Amino acid sequence: MGLAGLRAAAEALQRACGAWTPRLGRRLLGWPPMAEKAEAPAPVGPRQEQDRKARSGWQGRDRAWEDAEQPAKKLKSGADGEPPRKLPKRKIVMLLAYSGKGYHGMQRNIGSSQFKTIEDDLVSALVRSGCIPENHGEDMRKMSFQRCARTDKGVSAAGQVVSLKVWLIDDILEKINSHLPSHIRILGLKRVTGGFNSKNRCDARTYVYMLPTFAFAHKDRDVQDETYRLSAETLRQVNRLLACYEGTHNFHNFTSQKGPREPSAQRYVLDVFCEEPFERDGMEFAVIKVKGQSFMTHQIRKMVGLVVAIVKGYAPEDLLERSWGEAKVDVPKAPGLGLVLERVHFETYNRRFGCDGLHEPLDWAREEAEAAAFKEQHIYPTITSTERHERSMAQWLSTLPAHDFSATAHAAASPGAKVPSPQEGSGGDGDSD
Numbered sequence: 023m024g025l026a027g028l029r030a031a032a033e034a035l036q037r038a039c040g041a042w043t044p045r046l047g048r049r050l051l052g053w054p055p056m057a058e059k060a061e062a063p064a065p066v067g068p069r070q071e072q073d074r075k076a077r078s079g080w081q082g083r084d085r086a087w088e089d090a091e092q093p094a095k096k097l098k099s100g101a102d103g104e105p106p107r108k109l110p111k112r113k114i115v116m117l118l119a120y121s122g123k124g125y126h127g128m129q130r131n132i133g134s135s136q137f138k139t140i141e142d143d144l145v146s147a148l149v150r151s152g153c154i155p156e157n158h159g160e161d162m163r164k165m166s167f168q169r170c171a172r173t174d175k176g177v178s179a180a181g182q183v184v185s186l187k188v189w190l191i192d193d194i195l196e197k198i199n200s201h202l203p204s205h206i207r208i209l210g211l212k213r214v215t216g217g218f219n220s221k222n223r224c225d226a227r228t229y230v231y232m233l234p235t236f237a238f239a240h241k242d243r244d245v246q247d248e249t250y251r252l253s254a255e256t257l258r259q260v261n262r263l264l265a266c267y268e269g270t271h272n273f274h275n276f277t278s279q280k281g282p283r284e285p286s287a288q289r290y291v292l293d294v295f296c297e298e299p300f301e302r303d304g305m306e307f308a309v310i311k312v313k314g315q316s317f318m319t320h321q322i323r324k325m326v327g328l329v330v331a332i333v334k335g336y337a338p339e340d341l342l343e344r345s346w347g348e349a350k351v352d353v354p355k356a357p358g359l360g361l362v363l364e365r366v367h368f369e370t371y372n373r374r375f376g377c378d379g380l381h382e383p384l385d386w387a388r389e390e391a392e393a394a395a396f397k398e399q400h401i402y403p404t405i406t407s408t409e410r411h412e413r414s415m416a417q418w419l420s421t422l423p424a425h426d427f428s429a430t431a432h433a434a435a436s437p438g439a440k441v442p443s444p445q446e447g448s449g450g451d452g453d454s455d
Contacts, residue, residue, distance in 0.1 A: 111187040113166065113218055117210040117386050118144070118182040119396045121404050123359070128173040128182065130162065140206060141169075144184075147201035153188040162186075170220045170366040171227055174319065178401045179363035180393045181228075181386070185220035205400045210389040212382045215375060226292060226367040228313040231326050232360040232405050234415055235299050235306045238333045246419075251306055252299045256333065263329045264294045264310065266342055275345045275353050276325060277318035282348040290315045294325075302406045311364070320355050327354035334419075337427035352425050357414045360405055362397070 120140050122128075130141035141162075149159040158165040167186045173179055191197065198208050235252040236245075238260060244250055274280045274287040281287070294312040301307070312322055328345065331337040331354055345351045368384040376383030386393075409415055 109189045109191075111165070112190050113185065113187050113214050113216050114190070115183050115185045115212055115214050115218065115220055115384065116208050117389055117393075118184060119180045119207050119209055119393055119400075120178060120182070121205040121400045122173060122176050122178040123404050123408065126175045127177070128169055128171065128179070132160075132162075140173075143202060143206055147198050148186075148188065150201045151194070151197040152191055153194060153198065154186075166219075168220045168222075170224045171317075171363055172319075173363055174323075174358055174361075176358035177361045177363070178404070180397050180401060181365040182363055183220050183224070183366050183384070185214065185218050205404075207396060209392050209396070210386055212384060214381060214384075218371075220366075223368055223371045224316075224366050225369050225371075226313055226315050227317065227363065228311065228365040228367070229317070229322050230362050230364045231310040231312070231322060231356070232307055232362065232402065233310070233326070233330075233356070234409060235308050237330050237415055237419060238308075240333070241335045248305045252308060257296060257299070257308075260296045260329060260333055263332060263339070263342065264296060264312075264325075267291045267294050267312075267325055271346045273318060273321055273346070275351045276321045276328075278320065280318065287318075289317065289321065302402070303410065305406065305410065307406070313367075322361060323356045323358060324353045327356040330354075330356065330419075331422055331425070331427065334422065336422045336425065341427055352427060352429065354418075354422060354425055357418050359408055359414050362401055 118140075122140070124138075125140050126137035128140045130139050130145065131137055145154075145159045145162065148154045149156050154165050165186045165188065167184065169184045170182060171179075173182070188194070195208055195211055202208070234248065236248055236250040238252055238256050239246055239250045268291050270288055270290045272282060272287050273289045274282045274284065277287075291312065291314040294310070297309045297311065299306050299308045310326060312325070328337065328342060332339055332342065341351060345353060365386075372383040372385065375381045376385075
């Protein structure tokens, strides 16, 4: 058979079996085999792939799950009717102001609905406004929540700062405040570094204590009611005693459950003084301002209480110096009503990050006017009206004669315990008053 016959036979074979290939043609023609060459498979469309699987039996019951369509995940809708979102969370700080009357302090007590705190209302507003998911409200660690100070029962604030991670939704301040009562307000918000912790980054706290001046009336020489007016001489005595607190001292007698040899009992007070008196609703008040690195539970209230006891003539002046020794001293605790967290300070953070072009300094200068207005509207009127109607200061003053300011008891300490020096740090159990 000639070459033309072979070609005709090969074409006939191709038509018959549909399996013509160049390799088969070369074999029929008696030519040497081709060199092996890997060829990329031609792209296969969805229809061809389906036919191929059908021919191969891949759509049987054993492999039917491969073609089953998986249900799509559903994103939770935000509060306030916002559309579903999957936004990244950002670390921020919030400037918070509140009147503490009727609350059992700042810090939330998870699982306890009996004692309402400021953070209970705040977390509820964050969830309802769509800033955080609901499970973050149940476990605050999930949003890296931290406050600068754990203010005590009845204590107010005009400059509390909290740090947390949130969704930065539109109009975030307005939406949070819309779910807060009028006596709790977010005054400002700023972005901070990812590892920012408001408690650990805070260099100092400034508190003010507002009290009626009849608290300084001498028990034997002056009238003991709201007709009393503070003299310049008594004001100088008050400031002389307050100045003794400045510097580093052992304040174990100004808190509870703190031994005299515990390093954390050492606290550094930068500045403390009493301002000029002023009148409100016919009653004279004065404000004591104190700035320190950190304060222990009830420390400021006891600092005020001891000075009041000395000025009124119930306690000797040398009791102040003795209170820093190891002996246990009876230090009275002034009411919590007049105490206000005025401001928290971040000087070290501001020096490092405040001018890096990425973050704002945490000085809150633009919010000062709003903070002052909040104090005038919600904090000071509450203090004056409560004092007038409930007479908390007058009732507390009546308990001073029951204290024994002459007795001291040596606090128990382990034999090898170290007495910390004034240079040792004031870290420890955090800030609370």
